[in-house]
Amino acid sequence: MALRYGHTRAVSGLVVITGGSRGIGAATARLAATRGWDVCVSYRQEAEAAAEVVADCRTAGAAALAVHADVAVEEDVLALFDQAQDRLGPLRGLVNNAGIVARQSRVADLDAARIGRLLAVNVVGAFLCAREAVRRMTEGGAIVNVSSRAAVLGAPGEYVDYAASKAAVDALTVGLAKEAAEDGIRVNAVRPGLIETDIHASGGEPGRPARIAPTVPMRRPGTAAETAEAIVWLLSPAASYVTGSFTDVSGGR
Numbered sequence: 001m002a003l004r005y006g007h008t009r010a011v012s013g014l015v016v017i018t019g020g021s022r023g024i025g026a027a028t029a030r031l032a033a034t035r036g037w038d039v040c041v042s043y044r045q046e047a048e049a050a051a052e053v054v055a056d057c058r059t060a061g062a063a064a065l066a067v068h069a070d071v072a073v074e075e076d077v078l079a080l081f082d083q084a085q086d087r088l089g090p091l092r093g094l095v096n097n098a099g100i101v102a103r104q105s106r107v108a109d110l111d112a113a114r115i116g117r118l119l120a121v122n123v124v125g126a127f128l129c130a131r132e133a134v135r136r137m138t139e140g141g142a143i144v145n146v147s148s149r150a151a152v153l154g155a156p157g158e159y160v161d162y163a164a165s166k167a168a169v170d171a172l173t174v175g176l177a178k179e180a181a182e183d184g185i186r187v188n189a190v191r192p193g194l195i196e197t198d199i200h201a202s203g204g205e206p207g208r209p210a211r212i213a214p215t216v217p218m219r220r221p222g223t224a225a226e227t228a229e230a231i232v233w234l235l236s237p238a239a240s241y242v243t244g245s246f247t248d249v250s251g252g253r
């Protein structure tokens with residue numbers, strides 16, 4: 001039964017982490033497993049990497065599972081949540097982490113196919129997963145959306161479409177936090193800055209973190225593990241009165 005008391009019960013149990021095979025999602029899965037969560041990671045292509053994450057979670061004492069699911073495909077999302085709950089019990093957490101960039105480009109050079117795919121993964125995917133989470137968190141829970149500092153900075157000359165998709169994730173965070181609060185579901189966002197992962201290579205510039213680092217007040221990129229700390233804290237009962245908030249993990253940038 002949904003909670004109607006305006007507070008959240010202690011959260012533990014199953015967390016679904018989308019895009020948990022690599023980068024920030026994988027670091028979050030590994031950390032969550034050490035903090036008492038059972039973990040279901042989804043992946044799109046890298047089954048082997050996802051299996052390694054699952055093995056590490058199990059070594060940490062968690063029940064863990066990897067499921068192939070493209071977050072932009074509604075049937076995949078439904079199957080992901082069904083399998084996670086069938087195997088690992090009631091859903092108490094979601095990390096809406098799966099996200100992509102496309103090759104660096106100015107707005108003048110964008111085409112509809114690229115913009116459409118980016119919004120399908122980063123925005124439609126985040127909405128579909130959030131929808132499934134609030135439908136299934138009948139005893140309360142916590143959602144952490146992985147946004148980006150790009151939502152604020154705009155990513156000029158690189159990925160304005162990506163920045164706009166993360167601004168949509170921020171609006172989802174604000175609105176859903178208000179909708180779901182009385183059901184005992186907290187919704188927050190983490191906005192990573194420049195984090196060392198494969199995502200920069202997928203945008204066409206593997207060396208981007210080193211190039212941008214001098215513009216970061218802390219003069220270095222962050223790590224996926226540093227980002228995971230903020231995400232797992234927001235999932236936890238330690239953040240029981242935190243909802244609709246944004247945590248920048250960006251070294252001051």
Ligand code: NAP
Nearest residue numbers: 019021022023024044045046070071098099148195197199
């Ligand atoms: P990454 O290293 O490129 O990893 C992306 C993850 O998302 C992989 O697990 C990938 O699965 C999965 N994925 C990609 N498309 C998917 C889809 N359609 N359906 C399901 N899963 C999909 O990226 P990352 O840097 O860890 O980024 C994670 C999140 O942080 C993203 O939302 C990103 O926008 C955000 N972020 C990153 C940075 C940064 O500097 N790294 C900064 C701000 C925000 P496969 O392994 O199967 O391909």
